[in-house]
Amino acid sequence: MDSALKILHTWKGISLQELKTTLPNGTVITHTTISHPGAAVILPILSNGYIVMVHQYRPSLKKWLLELPAGTIENNEPVELCAVRELAEETGYHAETMISLGEVTPLAGFCDEIQHLFIATGLSQTHQLMCDDDEVIEVVCFPYSEIEQKIIDGDITDAKTIACLSKAKLCGYI
Incomplete structure (x- = not known):
């Protein structure tokens, strides 16, 4: 289950986002991601x-x-x-x-860019x-x-x- 998305910063269509999320193994984490339009x-x-x-x-x-x-x-x-x-x-x-x-995924650990x-x-x-x-x-x-x-x-x-x-x-x- 994911909770509300928190936008920490935006710049040129890119944003730094934080989201509390549940991993496939059941662990709940707060994950910070750079959201990129591709x-x-x-x-x-x-x-x-x-x-x-x-x-x-x-x-x-x-x-x-x-x-x-x-x-x-x-x-x-x-x-x-x-x-x-x-x-x-x-x-x-x-x-x-x-x-x-x-496609390639260049920074999958912390960015959703494709x-x-x-x-x-x-x-x-x-x-x-x-x-x-x-x-x-x-x-x-x-x-x-x-x-x-x-x-x-x-x-x-x-x-x-x-x-x-x-x-x-x-x-x-x-």
Whole structure:
């Protein structure tokens, strides 16, 4: 049995929530969760096989990360539309085709976020980047072999990027 939900803090569609709940073994706990609307992660593949990535400054870590473009679902939009929008906003590309690779749960211990993975192909340049106020992004492109080496060397540490690339490789897309 769950008791009343208590919202502790909200920010940009994300909230910190507390709820007294009963676990499957009967133990009653007060659990704190970050409630997140979900996100799309996009693996954009150019016609020459290069992968479009973003070099993004992450204020939480106070450093730059090399990542696949991604972003939060806004106003209950369909996840594929979120992927299309985020690809355009962060990279300036439009995809002719979006292929779903399924979902990952990045922080299940304390967050309900679901990240929806996509491959974007048939890319064409559209317009300039339209980043959010808190985003500082540089668009970069690499062959997959170089990206694999960057993961091995520790130059790419972003979990959603590694998960999406791994799923795409396991499914035979790269």
